[in-house]
Every structure is written in C-alpha cells, then in structure tokens.
Amino acid sequence: MFTSQLGQEMTRFLEFKKSLGYSESTYLKFLIQIDRFLQQHENPETLDRQMVEKWIEQKNGEQENGRKRRMNAIRVFSIYLTSKGIDTYIVPSEMIGNYKPYTPFIFSDEQLCKFLAATEGFEKSSHSPVRHLLVPAYFRLTLSCGLRPNEGKNLKQSDLDFKSGLLTITNSKGHKDRVIPVDPDVLAFCRRYDRAAETLYQNRAWFFITPYGNRPWMQWFQNRFHDCMTRAEIYSSDPKPRIFDLRHNFATRKLQQWLDAGLDINGMLPYLSQYMGHAQLSDTSYYIHLLTERLVKSQEINWTFLNAIIPEVKNDEP
Numbered sequence: 001m002f003t004s005q006l007g008q009e010m011t012r013f014l015e016f017k018k019s020l021g022y023s024e025s026t027y028l029k030f031l032i033q034i035d036r037f038l039q040q041h042e043n044p045e046t047l048d049r050q051m052v053e054k055w056i057e058q059k060n061g062e063q064e065n066g067r068k069r070r071m072n073a074i075r076v077f078s079i080y081l082t083s084k085g086i087d088t089y090i091v092p093s094e095m096i097g098n099y100k101p102y103t104p105f106i107f108s109d110e111q112l113c114k115f116l117a118a119t120e121g122f123e124k125s126s127h128s129p130v131r132h133l134l135v136p137a138y139f140r141l142t143l144s145c146g147l148r149p150n151e152g153k154n155l156k157q158s159d160l161d162f163k164s165g166l167l168t169i170t171n172s173k174g175h176k177d178r179v180i181p182v183d184p185d186v187l188a189f190c191r192r193y194d195r196a197a198e199t200l201y202q203n204r205a206w207f208f209i210t211p212y213g214n215r216p217w218m219q220w221f222q223n224r225f226h227d228c229m230t231r232a233e234i235y236s237s238d239p240k241p242r243i244f245d246l247r248h249n250f251a252t253r254k255l256q257q258w259l260d261a262g263l264d265i266n267g268m269l270p271y272l273s274q275y276m277g278h279a280q281l282s283d284t285s286y287y288i289h290l291l292t293e294r295l296v297k298s299q300e301i302n303w304t305f306l307n308a309i310i311p312e313v314k315n316d317e318p
Contacts, residue, residue, distance in 0.1 A: 002031065004038040005045045006081075013080045023173075025150060025218075030073035047078055049089040056091065063240075064100050071096045104248035105241040107234075112249070114232035116140065121231055122224075127211065129200060133193035134208055134216075135224050137186075141167075142243065144186045146250035146276050148173065149243040153215055155207035157198075162191055169277060178277050251276065251287040 002010045010031045018024055037055055038044060044051060056071045075091040082088050107115065119136040142152045151169050159168045165187055170177045182190070197209055206215045225243045234241070251272065258268050273284040 002035045004035045005043050006038060006047070007035060009081060009084070009086070010035060010077070013077055016080065027073055027076070030070060031077070033070075034074060034077070046086055047074070047081065047088045052078065052089045052091060065102065068096050068099055103239045105236055105239045105245045106252060107245075107249050111232070111234050112143075115228055115234060116143075118228040118231035121228075129211070130193060130196050130209075133189075133196050135228070137189045137193040138208055138221065139225070139228070139246065140186045140189050141182070143246040143250055144183045145180055146247050146254070148247060148277075149218060149221065151277075153208060153218055153221060157194075157204050157207050160190060160194070160207060162187065162194070173277065173279075176277055176279070178274065180275055247276070248287065251284070255287060 002008070004010075014024055014027065014031065017027060034055065038051075041051065041054065052074060055074055056067070058067055071091055075093070075096065078088045078090045082090060116136070116139070119139045120132075122132045122135050124130075124132045138152055141147065142149065145167060147169070155167075156170075159170065160166075160182070161168075165182050165184065166179050167182050168177070168179050194207070197204065197207075201209055201213065204213065208216060210216050222243060225241075229235070229241060239245075254272060255265060255268075259265055269284050273280075276284065278284050
C-alpha cells in the first residue's frame with residue numbers, strides 16, 4: 001500500500017493504532033497522502049522539520065479544519081516514529097490549536113425533497129449497472145436512519161434484514177454495535193437495489209458494492225452527493241454541505257417532530273442517543289442548538305438541564 005522509505009513504518013503505525021481500538025480510516029487517507037508527498041520530495045528516510053513544515057503548508061482552497069487534521073495526522077505519526085528511535089520533527093500541539101466549530105447545512109423541506117429526487121436521476125450504465133439504484137438507496141438510508149457516512153458504506157449484505165426491517169450497525173464509532181428499525185419506504189428502495197445487486201454479484205460480502213466486488217470509496221459517495229446537490233440546484237459555501245449533514249438533519253427533524261407531537265424532549269433524548277449510537281447524552285443534546293428559533297423559544301425544552309450537559313466547545317462530530 002505504501003511505497004515510500006517510511007512505508008513500512010506507516011503500515012506498522014496503522015496496525016499499532018488498530019490494536020488500540022482506532023479505526024483504520026482515521027489515519028489511512030492522510031498516510032496515503034504523506035506517502036505520495038514523500039516520494040515527490042526525494043523520498044527521505046525520516047521526517048525532518050523542513051519536510052514536515054512543507055507538508056503542513058496551507059493548500060489553496062483548504063478549510064482551516066482540514067489543515068488542522070493533516071497537521072494532527074503527521075504529528076501523531078511523528079510521535080510514533082520518535083518512540084521507535086527514529087529522529088523526527090514533531091509539530092507542537094500549540095501550532096495546531098483548537099478546531100473551528102462546524103455549522104452543519106440544514107436543508108429546508110423543499111431543498112430536501114429536491115435532493116432526494118435528484119438521487120434518482122442517475123442512469124444505468126454498463127460500467128456501473130446498479131448505480132441508479134445504489135445512490136437513492138444509500139442516501140435515503142443515511143438520512144432516514146441518521147447514519148454516519150461510513151456506517152452506510154461499511155454495511156455488509158447480511159446487516160439489513162428485510163423480513164424484520166431491522167438494520168444492524170456493527171463496530172461503529174467507539175466500536176459500538178446497535179440495531180435500528182428502517183422506514184418501510186426506505187426499505188423498499190434498499191430492496192430494489194439489493195435484488196439487482198444480488199443478481200449481478202451473487203453472495204456478495206458488502207451491501208453497497210462496486211463492479212469489482214469492493215465497497216465504494218467514501219470519496220465516490222461524496223462525489224455523488226455533490227452531483228445530487230448540483231442537480232437539485234442547492235448551493236451553499238458557508239456552510240459547505242457534506243454527507244454528514246444528512247445525519248444532522250435527521251436529528252434536528254426528529255426533535256422537531258417529537259416537539260410538534262407534544263412529547264417531552266428531555267425524556268426522548270436518551271432514545272435518540274441510543275438510536276444514533278452516541279457514547280454520551282451530550283453528543284445528542286448538541287442538536288438542540290441547531291433547531292429553529294421557534295423551537296429555541298419553546299417552553300417544552302428544559303434549557304437549564306440541557307445547558308448543563310452540552311459542552312461549550314465541540315471539536316469532534318457526534
């Protein structure tokens with residue numbers, strides 16, 4: 001996978017992190033980029049200060065948080081190399097600083113309808129014969145179940161039980177598993193896709209699959225997301241919409257639905273927390289701050305309770 005002089009150490013670093021419970025995806029993308037970068041810059045045997053500072057330079061169009069993630073990745077890898085006795089420059093943590101709080105893109109009802117309609121606009125092709133069914137199934141499942149983008153991408157064929165209508169999410173963030181119900185209409189989209197995929201790729205391991213028998217890359221899903229946004233004529237640069245925002249939209253819409261039904265939001269939060277696979281209630285209560293002004297003024301919400309459990313600064317996405 002890695003072919004630079006530090007390629008073997010990158011492989012060992014990944015194995016070390018996985019042994020500690022980290023997902024491979026946490027660092028893999030950055031290591032691939034560093035590996036390529038090193039080969040383009042004389043392929044050194046170590047990371048000196050000049051090389052590291054060259055790597056962490058701001059890229060054109062790069063978001064502040066994106067640069068901080070790159071800086072953190074090479075910092076953690078450098079710490080690992082140093083622990084192995086390899087003389088390496090370590091980026092000071094003060095140089096990275098805190099992540100800029102992200103404001104999710106919240107769809108209006110009209111925008112969401114246009115987006116979902118756009119997911120059905122892909123044509124069947126000889127190169128990707130199930131793409132026209134995969135795209136609407138993936139995005140509807142992600143939205144309606146409040147999934148993290150990788151949770152949908154990593155589904156195995158056996159994870160969705162069409163008889164019971166239950167979806168099993170295994171080894172997700174924090175290595176937690178959960179079983180959640182799927183809306184019947186969304187289940188119908190998934191069933192149509194599953195039948196077509198099973199006809200072409202019998203006994204496949206992954207639910208969402210490429211013609212080569214693998215899971216699609218996350219970037220492939222991100223590209224299809226932007227295709228759908230363009231087709232739906234939905235444009236925003238601040239905030240810039242991401243697939244993860246579908247999860248944010250699920251949470252805020254569910255809270256609003258419960259409030260409109262006269263339910264006790266404070267009592268319902270633990271259910272939403274379990275459904276979304278949150279490690280702690282504060283991860284779920286964070287979504288209260290994304291609600292509309294009408295809900296913020298509602299007497300149904302115990303703001304004293306929520307303000308006590310919602311952290312002031314949130315660097316990681318829930």
